[in-house]
Amino acid sequence: MGKEKIYPYAVARIRMLENSLITEKTYTQLIEARTAEDVFKILSETGYGEENDINAKNYEKALSNRLSRAYNNVSELVPKENFIDVFLIKNDYQNLKVLVKSDISGIDGEQYIVGGTIIPFKDMKEAFDTKNYAFLTGNMAKAIAESYDGYAKTQNGQIIDNVMDRAAFDDMLNTAKKSGIKFVEEYVRMLCDITNIKSYARVKSMKKSISDFESVFVYGGTISLDVFKKAFNSEGVSSEFKDTAYAELCSKLDGGFTVFEKSCDDYIMGFMRTAKYKSLTVEPLLAYIYAVETEVKTVRIIVNGKLNNINTDIIKERLRSAYV
Numbered sequence: 001m002g003k004e005k006i007y008p009y010a011v012a013r014i015r016m017l018e019n020s021l022i023t024e025k026t027y028t029q030l031i032e033a034r035t036a037e038d039v040f041k042i043l044s045e046t047g048y049g050e051e052n053d054i055n056a057k058n059y060e061k062a063l064s065n066r067l068s069r070a071y072n073n074v075s076e077l078v079p080k081e082n083f084i085d086v087f088l089i090k091n092d093y094q095n096l097k098v099l100v101k102s103d104i105s106g107i108d109g110e111q112y113i114v115g116g117t118i119i120p121f122k123d124m125k126e127a128f129d130t131k132n133y134a135f136l137t138g139n140m141a142k143a144i145a146e147s148y149d150g151y152a153k154t155q156n157g158q159i160i161d162n163v164m165d166r167a168a169f170d171d172m173l174n175t176a177k178k179s180g181i182k183f184v185e186e187y188v189r190m191l192c193d194i195t196n197i198k199s200y201a202r203v204k205s206m207k208k209s210i211s212d213f214e215s216v217f218v219y220g221g222t223i224s225l226d227v228f229k230k231a232f233n234s235e236g237v238s239s240e241f242k243d244t245a246y247a248e249l250c251s252k253l254d255g256g257f258t259v260f261e262k263s264c265d266d267y268i269m270g271f272m273r274t275a276k277y278k279s280l281t282v283e284p285l286l287a288y289i290y291a292v293e294t295e296v297k298t299v300r301i302i303v304n305g306k307l308n309n310i311n312t313d314i315i316k317e318r319l320r321s322a323y324v
């Protein structure tokens with residue numbers, strides 16, 4: 001194995017950026033705030049302060065901008081590296097989903113377009129409109145064709161999500177392998193596994209069949225499809241996972257899907273926290289991006305909870321662990 005690359009300046013800069021991450025103390029303040037307006041006021045004093053007058057109408061834009069700044073900060077620190085693409089690929093495929101679904105339905109899906117992509121959306125839309133897919137990356141052109149074909153046969157929009165998700169994970173894994181960085185590949189394989197575990201839990205809770213699960217299964221993880229098939233026929237919900245790295249996590253499958261989904265995110269965060277002990281290598285850069293993605297997800301949970309008058313205790317149950 002070759003010598004691991006080091007990024008002393010980039011890591012030092014990331015350590016400074018970590019100071020702007022929301023802490024557990026601030027999350028507590030946000031949760032205990034009386035109204036959504038009070039939440040927005042607190043957010044304006046944190047990493048979201050670049051937005052003017054954050055409110056119920058524009059907070060999603062503030063969250064999107066927070067993510068975009070994180071992606072851009074890391075990209076600028078290591079401009080010649082592409083391992084950050086493992087985070088951006090999913091956003092490209094989200095936008096592809098929107099384009100395909102909008103074309104099929106005739107309904108403008110612009111509100112679902114996200115930033116933080118490899119391909120600028122205007123370029124992706126031009127390629128899509130002209131059917132010139134030459135500069136699209138990875139499996140995108142193939143996924144577009146398969147999405148239309150699958151929808152034509154089933155008239156089910158879910159097939160578009162399934163095709164795009166599988167292509168996205170395949171591209172993410174290929175990117176991780178090409179990076180030659182063990183931490184990056186471990187993260188992507190873990191994400192594949194946990195995505196499948198969550199899909200398994202969702203399908204089981206809805207009392208659907210194994211074929212329904214197979215249609216959403218993504219490849220690239222360490223748990224094979226056969227293991228999930230056996231689990232479907234097992235009396236113990238998590239017994240088939242006892243020999244995997246996720247045995248303890250899967251033991252929480254009986255706690256309800258909302259709580260389990262939080263446990264899955266916290267599991268990945270535990271993996272990312274190992275980056276705190278790295279001072280020169282790439283791990284802190286990746287961990288920072290994941291930390292901001294988790295922060296944005298958590299802030300969204302809190303804001304939506306306040307806007308919909310959800311009980312504070314219920315909001316607390318859904319909170320993800322902070323990186324710092």
